[in-house]
Amino acid sequence: MKRKGMDQSELKAATAYDLAGKLNLIPRFPRNDAATACVADWLREICKGAEIDGECWTPRRQADWLVCTAVMELENWETGGGLPGVRAIFNRKFNSPPALVDYQMLPAPEIDCTICNDNGTVEVDGRIYWCTCDQACLLRDEAPNLVIIMNRPRERREADRCRRLQIEAEISRHLAERNRHAETDQTGPGPMPLVRRPGLFGVFRNWAGRVLRP
Numbered sequence: 001m002k003r004k005g006m007d008q009s010e011l012k013a014a015t016a017y018d019l020a021g022k023l024n025l026i027p028r029f030p031r032n033d034a035a036t037a038c039v040a041d042w043l044r045e046i047c048k049g050a051e052i053d054g055e056c057w058t059p060r061r062q063a064d065w066l067v068c069t070a071v072m073e074l075e076n077w078e079t080g081g082g083l084p085g086v087r088a089i090f091n092r093k094f095n096s097p098p099a100l101v102d103y104q105m106l107p108a109p110e111i112d113c114t115i116c117n118d119n120g121t122v123e124v125d126g127r128i129y130w131c132t133c134d135q136a137c138l139l140r141d142e143a144p145n146l147v148i149i150m151n152r153p154r155e156r157r158e159a160d161r162c163r164r165l166q167i168e169a170e171i172s173r174h175l176a177e178r179n180r181h182a183e184t185d186q187t188g189p190g191p192m193p194l195v196r197r198p199g200l201f202g203v204f205r206n207w208a209g210r211v212l213r214p
Helices: 013-025 033-046 059-073 082-094 134-142 146-184 197-212
Strands: 050-052 055-057 121-124 127-130
Touching: 013 033, 013 059, 033 059, 033 082, 050 082, 055 059, 059 082, 121 146, 127 146
Parallel strands: none
Antiparallel strands: 050 055, 121 127
């Protein structure tokens, strides 16, 4: 938080440039005048002074602290994130997020609809339906396809089950046909009498796997 009446020009350009030059102690910091001047301008931009827990931080003191902390914490300019990494250090000290409010002690809101508990939908025999309450009407206006989307997993499972039943019936039909051929013509020519039962199961299981593959 910025302190009222604090001198915004306290961090002079020459001072900021000298402080930025100390960042050369960080490995892989760009060692040229242009980079140092850029960081100096950046320090003057963010270090505006603050008051933390009743303690006054002038822009010069902020910049001093920031540079010293960055030199100690950043092992490498590139892996440390460069200026964004230095800004994270600054924010940690001077722009910390507000304390989280504990809402666990707040009373739970009263439930208007005892059918759906204000969820807007109800489940009957594994299928989702819209409720008849006001919450359902509001939810339907916001997300008219919600029930359709919620029912898709069940419909997909039902479709897979139907395909499995069809495949099993087809396997049984072919086995029965093969057995009839084997009984009527055990020695006759043709491919069916020569097909062994395990081989036939393997063919159809492979086929079923391809059909049911997601």
